[in-house]
Amino acid sequence: MPAVKKVLIAGGGVGGLTAATALRRQGIAVDLVEINRDHSVYGVGIIQPNNTLRALDQIGLADACVANGGAFPGWRIYDADGGFLMEAPNAPEASPRHPPINGITRPLLQHILLGAARDSGADLRLGVAIGALADRGDGVDVDFTDGTAGSYDFVIGCDGLYSDLRRRLFPDAPAPLFSGQAVWRYNFERPAGVEWGSVYYGARTKVGLVPMSATTMYMFLVTHERDNPRMPEARLAELMRDRLAGYTGLVATLRDQIGDPAGVVYKPMEHLLLPGPWHRGRAIVIGDAAHATTPHLAQGAAMAIEDAVLLAELLGRDAPLPALLEEFMRRRFERTRYVVDCSRQIAAWEMEAWAGIDNPEARPGQLLGEATHKLMEAY
C-alpha cells in the first residue's frame, strides 16, 4: 500500500505535470491546480541533457521527447568570429539508449507532459490556486480560490520560482536573487551544417545555437544587465540585435533575421536554494520552488523532473512518510545544490571576463564539462 493515497499538486509546469503522471503510475490519486487559465508556455526551446531523458524514461516519456525534438552529440565552441576553439561531446552515460542531448520546443514538451498527465487520470484544474491550507497532522485540508475545498494526504508545491507554497511553509525562506545576467532567445530555421549545439564566446556576451528538431533551432544570447532593467517589449528585437553587434559569420547572418519583438523571449537569470528540508508536516516544495538555477548547465527542468519522479516513487512505497521524505532530501539536496552552485560560478566567471578581469582560476568550459558528466551519475 502506498504511503499516501491522495495528493494535491500546486503548479502545472514541468515538475507538476511530471509529478502527476509519476504519482498516478504508483496508483496514487492526484488533483492538480494551475493558477493560469490555460496550459500555454512561451515558445522557445529547452535543452534536455541525457539525465533528463533517464528520469523521463522512468515514466515512459523520454522516447516521445526524442521523437519530437532534435538530438545532438554535444557542444562545439567558437570565438565571436566563428573560429573553432574546441569540441565538448556528451555521452549518453545516464540513459544509453537515448541521445547525449535533446533539444525540444517548450510547447511540445508541455504537450507531451500534459497529455501524459491527462491520460494518467489526474484531475487537472485551471485558473485555481490554494486559498488556505490547514495541516491536521494526519492529512491536509485545502480551500481553493474558486470556492471549492478538498482533503489530501500530502501536498506538493511545484509552483515555480516565486512559489506561494514556499512562502506559506517557510516564511523566512530566501528570496530569488538576480545573477547579473539575462538571456535572450529567438527561434530560427536550422541551417544545413548545424549538427551540434554551438557556443560562441564574444568579448562581453555569449551566444548559443540549439537544435530543436530536424528543421528548427533557437539562439540564446547571454548578457550582463546591470540592475536588472525592465526591457520595453516593443524594442526587444532591436535590443537583442544591438547586443549581437560584435559577432561575424553565422551569428551575424542570424542577427539580421531577428525582426519580431514578440518572438524574442527575454529572461533575467535568477537563482535560489531553499535550505533543507523542503518539507514541513505533510507538504513539500520541489523544482524551481526549492532550487532555481541559472541555465548555464541546462539543468533546471531536469532537476524538477528528477525531483518529481523520485518523490512519486518514494510516496508509492509502503513505509512511514517521515522516512521517505528524509530519503528524498538525502538524494536530492546535494545534487541540486551542486547544479545551483556550478551555474552561479560559471556566471560569475563569465561576467569577470566581460569586465576585462583576468582571473587565472576561471575555467567555465571545464566546469561545464565536469558537471555535465557528474550529473549523469545515479543519485
Ligand SMILES: Cc1cc2nc3c(=O)[nH]c(=O)nc-3n(C[C@H](O)[C@H](O)[C@H](O)COP(=O)(O)OP(=O)(O)OC[C@H]3O[C@@H](n4cnc5c(N)ncnc54)[C@H](O)[C@@H]3O)c2cc1C
Ligand atoms: C531562460 C531560461 C532557460 C532555461 N533553459 C533550460 C534548459 O535548457 N534546460 C532545462 O532543464 N531547464 C531550463 N530552464 C529551467 C526550467 O525552465 C525550469 O527549471 C523548470 O521549468 C522548473 O519547473 P517547475 O515545475 O519547478 O516550475 P515551472 O515550470 O515554472 O512551473 C510552475 C507552474 O506553477 C504555476 N503556478 C505558479 N504559482 C502558482 C500557484 N500559486 N498555484 C498554482 N499554480 C501556480 C505556474 O503558472 C507554472 O505553470 C530554463 C529557465 C530559463 C528561465
